[in-house]
Amino acid sequence: MTKNIDKNELLKEFLVSLNTNKWTNSNYLSVVSKSISSEAVWDSSFPLKLRDLTAFFISRSLENIELPIRDQFIEMKTQERLEIILISYLNQFKDSKLIIERLIEYFKSPESLFATPASVYLISDKFWQLIEDTSIDFNFYTKRFILMSVIVPTTLFWINDESKDSLNTIDYMKKCFKRSMKIGKIKNKIKETFSRFL
DSSP: OHHHHHHHHHHHHHHHHTTTSOSSHHHHHHHHHHOSSOHHHHHHHOTTTHHHHHHHHHHHHHTTOOOOOHHHHHHSOHHHHHHHHHHHHHHTTTTOHHHHHHHHHHHHSGGGTTHHHHHHHHHHHHHHHHTTOOOOHHHHHHHHHHHHHHHHHHHHHHHTOOSGGGHHHHHHHHHHHHHHHHHHHHHHHHHHHHHHTO
């Protein structure tokens, strides 16, 4: 338990630094060097340094998604539930968009070559878990990759959206889901093709 508290405090130190710095390895090292916690504590908490801190930040943010009452939520259509989850996920940062801007800059950089797809997949996987998806095999992975094609553009749009209650983002997200349905149809055709040979 103490270790988790330490990691949360270290994360706070890093996030505060984003007011004037970027989400980069060099900034991470700078924060560590100026921290009241020892370098050994940082290394113990985040062995892979910025990559581990980024994964921890995302894991923490996924814990803050607010869902409706389960009985009502389960009755909703799949897309509707995923929309609620994605907007709830983004809304937790509505007063701290700078953090997400910095994170996106990092995800676009060569520094994050391996971390970016893994991070987006982690978010997509969590979303499917939250709607209690039970798909396996081919569907398990394709659903997650298709949802990634919604999460990324919607988040990029949301960053610059100043509409009340993110209404423009919600409209844009629905369009992204509509486009993703075409990918889903292609997926089903591929699945049908494979099933003929099995």
